[in-house]
Amino acid sequence: MxxxxxxxxxxxxxxxxxxxxxxxxxxxxxxxxxxxxxxxxxxxxxxxxxxxxxxxxxxxxxxxxxxxxxxxxxxxPFELALSPDMLGRNFNGIGEPRDDRPPIVSSVRRNVNGSPVNPAARAYPREFIQTGVSTIDGLNSLVRGQKLPVFSGSGLPHNRLAAQIVRQARLPGDSSNFVIVFAAMGVSYSDARFFEHEFESSGVLRNVVMFVNLANDPPMERLILPRTALTAAEYLAYDLDHHVLVVITDMTNYAEALREVATEKGDVPSRKGYPGYLYSDLAEIYERAGRLRDRHGSITMIPILSMPSDDITHPIPDLTGYITEGQIVLSRELHGKSVYPPVNVPPSLSRLMKDGIGKDDTREDHPRVASQLYAAYTRALEARNLASIIGAEELSGRDRRYLQFADRFETSFVSQGESEERNIIETLDLAWELLSLLPPGVLGRVTAEDLRKYHSWEEGG
Amino acid sequence: MGEVVEVNGPIVTIREAGIRNGDQVTIGELGLVGEVIHIRHADALVQVYESTESLRPGEQVHGLGHPLSVELGPGLLGQIFDGVQRPLDEIMRQSGEHIGRGLELSALDRTRSWHYVPEEDLVVGARLHGGEVLGRVRETGVIEHRVLAPPECRGEIIEHAPEGDYTIDEIVARVRSEAGSVEDLRMYHRWPVREPRPYRARSSGNQPLITGQRILDTFFPLLKGGKAAVPGPFGAGKTIVQQQIARWSNADIVLYVGCGERGNELVEILQTFPELIDPYSGRSLMERTFLVANTSNMPVVAREASIYVGVTMAEYYRDQGYDVVMVADSTSRWAEALREVAGRLGQMPVEEGYPAYLASRLAAFYERAGTVDTLAGGSGSVSLIGAVSPPGGDFSEPVTSHTKEIIRTFWALSKPLADARHYPAVSWLDSFTDYAERAGRWWTREVSPDWPLRRQQALTLLTDADELERIVNLVGPEALSSAQRWVLESAGLVKEAVLQQSALDEIDSFCSPHKQFKLLDLVLRFHRGGADLIDLGVPVEQLTELPFGGELARLKSSVPNDDLAPLDDYWKHIDNAFDRLRVEYSGGSAKP
Incomplete structure (x- = not known):
């Protein structure tokens, strides 16, 4: 030195x-x-x-x-001291304690920037995580090692949804729990307190490492905080063999800090004043999620970001969507209808779902049911749109059925209690209950055998 | 030997006398590798392929005296390389799970020996010209590697190794040029990536690239040697389309370039391809596939290089007489790398921060596609298929709009289709192809003379339906005549039963040309049959109540490629039902 x-x-x-x-x-x-x-x-x-x-x-x-x-x-370089004693602690963006306890002392120190994982060393994520939330498990399944962000807006219940996922996430038939790394950038005191309280009341606090930068803390610290937090996550996952769930909120505040520095440096702006390297910079963070071939642990990442003016084409959600393996989008409209969690189903997606579900993982009909629900719901939204123009009375019999399907889908499938935990079989059975509102002739995405087994259609019913 | 003057992210300023633009250099204690891209008075600006963290002014720099080039020889297939052609498996052996810096690795395995069979007529005393096939090596179960003389080499053979096992470093032939100098030839040679490999002449391709995807092959075909782009917002399924092409296309060799994309996508290919069976050769897909990977978290400058490294290797197999498909996912990330470097150099941005030379670089890259008569005397092709990731899904942004002017086949992905999980989400309204006529000749010859007509009918049906849907959304379905409502129904069926295709379904993932045609023909017959009945006065509701819709939509995943008889049988089934209606409504007489 x-x-x-x-x-x-x-x-x-x-x-x-x-x-x-x-x-x-x-x-x-x-x-x-x-x-x-x-x-x-x-x-x-x-x-x-x-x-x-x-x-x-x-x-x-x-x-x-x-x-x-x-x-x-x-x-x-910037290094973080790492030890198992980090669990249950609270740090700032550069890894200094915020909780009046002594700093971490360890001979294990790592560069917070990490270094890129060799794609050849990765293992493909394919173990289904049951979150107990139907719109995620049934339609946008999360797998271990995935990065699945929540695209939200101000005032929407993304924190409650994230907390519910943290509480309920488990592998079916596996009792070992996730270790949680919580990274908060530019959040309000009450939001930070909400999470802390959640961790406390569900008894997981001693399995959580928190990195917190509040709204009134130095904004530049947000540039290094996710890197510090992910360095801790990598240590917990790959050195200590834990399955780590990383919740990062709010990535929009991170990107704004990046824009501030970029502007001061005089970097050429691309869209909305964000630097051209925003994509690569975000990728350095998001790509640290995953699984490695020869390691037991894994890093599953749920970044939360608020879309400025609810605009999904804004550079932050847009570039995030290009990097992450899907997204869960929240809807102000559903929130207004008191639907919790207000998951906007059509734009939501999980790219890694296909290999984590089906016969050996969840149930054999799962992939087709998910596709069919998507097809039926978007068709139903068209019918609803039409009804708003010409009136529901004018709709054909088939469209009226779709209308009924849309309503039931939102009130009983999307909507569920904040502490309601549906297992995947319950979710799929519920899906079939809804699909039974529609005649088999319009269900082209499921097989004839699925229909025989799960569909209960009564003519005129 | 020079020294570092300034470190600014991936751009390092060095001071070294006599360095040439384009030369490669190694920098500092770590030996980071970079490339000179700009010379300014005594200083040269270097773009570095690796992270420059911890590099400091004053460290030493060595010029390597040659531009970025790749090794071309047996052993490329089945491999995964980084953006500057270092094998990722070997990187892992040397530096573990994370990519180390300053590793010196050669692309081809030095220790492996190959069974070399010299060309019979290339005996001592024979004339050898550049690019000629010198000998043959079985590279994989499906690909015979034709060892090529370097393009600029010519002269008289003074030594040629007999058939036997050799490593790539062993000399297999010696050639004396006219000037009298002797050149040693091995089974590999090097070629600078930014320079297109030479060929004898260009020719125009006339073979469609069959991908087994109905919306691509039947509606917007691409020719071998053609250039295509797949633009789409995130979540529209670009990657799945690219992977399906890599899996099922009837090319000899497939090169997948993952440029600034997700690590897990490449892992998926690496883990699934070895187990997938190539429908043409019946062998593992990995035997004809290789990859270049610069994932989004890998250094950005190597991303710029990866595209050129890829296309040079593709051209090398083309020169052996193969049809090569190179899939680049995504060219937008390549353009962004260009933008980042331009920004650090202080070049004037023109549109959205991109430098003025974006359009010309894109055009020059796609120009490396084509069907050629090779120097070796055969014919080969490189088809380029580039994904484009427009910010916010806006196709008017610079990369998409410039690309659109260059390519000939445009597979536009649509967000609303993807939201309905209608995959492949290729829009039938925004996509286009210039190759339909030439592809049509092949389809007419090999599949059915009705192909051009059926394709046109289907496209017309879809555009008509789109028009009608707009009317319905304004005034409701009551405003439509029965015939128009039937058009809507039939178009819906074309979408569900033909266009929508599941990559995950074992049977439907690959659809043979014959099945593609028969499925389409069946749905169009259903449409025409129904339209005739409506003319007779059959109410459209009675037709929509028939159970055929869902069943027709399932045929694609129940009828296998090798037994299409059920499609004909199904038509008989429909025809019988139609006949009964016909009898009922025309007062007795059955078929006219």
Whole structure:
């Protein structure tokens, strides 16, 4: 560790600090900054030449001046000390305790940026996780090692849904529970408190590691927080063999912090002022989920992001959707109808579902039932749309049945209690109960055998 | 030897006298590899294929004296390479589960020996010209590797190894050029990736690339040697379409380039392809497949290179006389890598931050597709199929709009179709192909002379139905005549029974050309039969109440490719029912 302190700050703006004539500073190195009052801040080298070194300061540069700022280059990247004692603890974005307990001391230290997993070392995720939520298990199944974000909007119950998933997620027939890494960026105190309370009341708190940056904490810390949290998750999964569920909220705040720094650096903006590398940057975070061939543990990731103005084409949800393996989209309309969880079924998707369900994993009819529900529900929404134009009375008999199907689908399949845990068989049986509202002639996505076995159609019924 | 002056993300400024633009360099203690892309006075800007974290000004730089190039020889098939042609399996052996930096690895296995059979007429004293087949090696169960002389090599053979087992480093032939210099030839040679490999002449392809996907083959066909794009918002199923093409297309060799996409998708290919059986050769699909992977979390500059590394390898197999399909998922990530580098160089952005040369780079890349007469005297092709990931699903963004002008087949994916789990979500309204006529000649010859007509009828039915749907949404279905309502019903059936195709269904995943035609023909006959009955006064409700809809939609996954008789039988079944109605409504006389 270098002991030299430089007092060569050349300029300061926003979260950036520039130093002149500091030789041979490595990109990505950790920086310690001491201000006139002796208070310490943390930074990282983001550009380095023999003329000028650019440092990003996580706590911001307020109250720093050129004369009385001392800078030390630690000659090492940002690292996190890792030990099993992290469980049950609460840290800030750079891994310092927030809970009045001593810092983690360990000889195991890892670079928080990680390094890319070799695709050849990955194992394909295919173990079905039962969350007890019908819209997820039945229609958008989650598997161990998947990254499945929740696209939400302000005021929608994404936190409650995430908490319900954390409480109920299990592998059918497996009693071992998930270890949880909770990463919160720019969230309100009450949201953070909500999760903490949830973890406490469901008795999992000692299996949770929390990394929290509140709305009034330094925004630049959000740039490193998910990396710190995922470094902890990787340690828990691959060194300690745990199955880890990572909940990250809210990715929108992360992307905004990234935009702020990018703008200060003068990076060429692409859409809505976000830098062109937002995709790669988000991928560095999301792609740390997964399974490795020769390791027991796994990292399943549920990032939560609020879509600005509920716009799914906004760069943050858009780029996220291109990286993650599907998405659960929440709907303001269903929320308005008091449907909980207000999952907007058509745009929701799980890409890894196909290999985690079916005969050996859930039930043989599952893939076809899911496809049929999707087809029927989108058809039913068309009928509902038509009814709003010409009136329900004018609809054909078949369309009236679809209308009834849409209503029942929303009130009894999508909607369920916050503590209601439906197992996958219950979910599938419920699905057939709804499909039985429709005549077999329109159910082209299921097989004749499925119909014989599960469909109970009565002519005129 | 030079030194590092500045480190700015993946762009490193170095100072080294005499370095050429395009040269490769190794940087610093770790030996990171990069490529000179810009020379500015005494400084050269290098794009580095690996993370530059912990690199510092003052570290040493060595020029390698050659541009980014790939090794071309036996042993490529079945492999997965990173964006600069390093085998990922070997990387794992050396640096574990995470990709290490500064690894020096060769693409081809040095230790493996191959059974080499020299060409009979290439005896000592014979003339050898560039690109000629020197000898043969069985690379996999299905592919015979034709060892090619390097394209620029020519002269008199002064030594040629006898049949036997050799490693790729052993010399198999010596050639004396006219100038008298002697060149040693091995089973592999190197080629710079940014330079298209030479050929004798271009020819126009006339064979359709059969993918077994009905919406692609029947409605928007692509020719071997053609260029296609698959644009679509996230979740529309680009990857599944690409994977289905990689699985089932009737090409000799398939190269899958995962460019800035998900790691798990490549894992899926790696784990499923070895077990899948190629419907043409009856052998494992992996014997004709290889991959290039630069996943979204791997360094961005190697993403830019991966496309060129891929297409150069594709051209190499083309030059051996094979039909090669290269699937690139996704070209948008490649364009973004270009944008990132341009931004770091301070180049003026034109549209959405992309540099002005985006369009010309895209065009130059797709231009490497084509059917050619090879230097070896045969014919081969490279078909390029690029996925495009438009931000927000907006097809007017720069990458999609420039691509659209270059390619000849456009498979536009639609979000509403994907939301209804109608896969492949290829829109019949927004897609187009320029190859329908040439493909039609093949279909007419090999499948049925009615093919062009049926295809046209189906497309007309679908566009008409779209028009009618708009009317229904304005004024309700009552405004339509019976015949028009029947058009809507039939179009719905074309979508469910023909266009929708499940990649997961064992039978339906691959649909043979004959089955494609028969299914379509059956649904269109059903439509015409129904329309005739409506002319006789049969109410449309009576037709829609018939149980045929759901059953027709299931035929695709119950009738196997090798026994299509049930499709004919099913028509008889429908025809009988229609006949009864005909009798009822025309007052006695059966078939006219």
């Amino acid at each position: 270098s002991e030299i302190e430089y007092r060569r700050v050349d300029s300061i703006h926003g979260a950036l600090m520039f130093l002149r004539k500091v030789d041979g500073v490595a990109l990505g190195d950790r920086v310690l900054i001491r201000d006139r009052d002796g208070r310490r801040r943390n930074g990282q080298v983001i550009r380095s030449s023999d003329e000028l070194v650019m440092v990003q300061v996580f706590e911001g540069t307020d109250n720093l001046d050129l004369e009385n700022t001392w800078v030390r280059f630690l000659d090492q």
